[in-house]
Amino acid sequence: MSPKKIVLKFPSGIVEKPLIYHLVKDYDLMINILKANVNPSKEGSMVLELSGDSPNYDQGLDFLRRQGVIVDYLSEGIVRNINKCTHCGACTSICPSGALYISRPSMEVIFEDDKCVICGVCLKTCPVKALEPSVNGGNGK
Numbered sequence: 594m595s596p597k598k599i600v601l602k603f604p605s606g607i608v609e610k611p612l613i614y615h616l617v618k619d620y621d622l623m624i625n626i627l628k629a630n631v632n633p634s635k636e637g638s639m640v641l642e643l644s645g646d647s648p649n650y651d652q653g654l655d656f657l658r659r660q661g662v663i664v665d666y667l668s669e670g671i672v673r674n675i676n677k678c679t680h681c682g683a684c685t686s687i688c689p690s691g692a693l694y695i696s697r698p699s700m701e702v703i704f705e706d707d708k709c710v711i712c713g714v715c716l717k718t719c720p721v722k723a724l725e726p727s728v729n730g731g732n733g734k
């Protein structure tokens with residue numbers, strides 16, 4: 594099965610369990626962690642690419658759900674509506690992957706969607722809502 598991006602949300606109390614280790618060891622899944630926000634004794638979240646053979650893939654996700662983890666698929670991408678964008682640069686300072694950056698000397702804000710890890714932080718930051726989720730995958734520039 595080709596890699597799929599998923600979001601895991603860990604309620605407090607299970608954040609410290611070695612759940613990712615079990616996905617690899619017990620279900621033979623391959624994991625590429627794109628983003629993690631995990632603090633002991635608090636809720637946590639993780640964005641990762643997960644790949645492996647069926648039925649291991651489904652069984653691994655069922656294992657996570659039985660542990661109390663909320664599993665969401667991240668099939669959408671991010672697009673930028675270039676007609677709305679004012680090139681204010683606000684999104685470039687918070688983008689963790691460098692997908693949004695200021696090109697010099699033009700000072701134009703560039704969006705490279707192949708670098709985007711779909712963390713969603715920019716969606717809340719853009720003052721004119723030029724950045725939007727897309728269910729068909731990102732292709733905005």
Ligand code: SF4
Nearest residue numbers: 678679681682684719
């Ligand atoms: S925050 Fe919005 S308007 Fe500002 S540069 Fe980014 S996409 Fe454009």
Ligand code: SF4
Nearest residue numbers: 688709710712713715
């Ligand atoms: S969702 Fe936005 S902030 Fe997050 S990596 Fe993609 S472009 Fe950057």
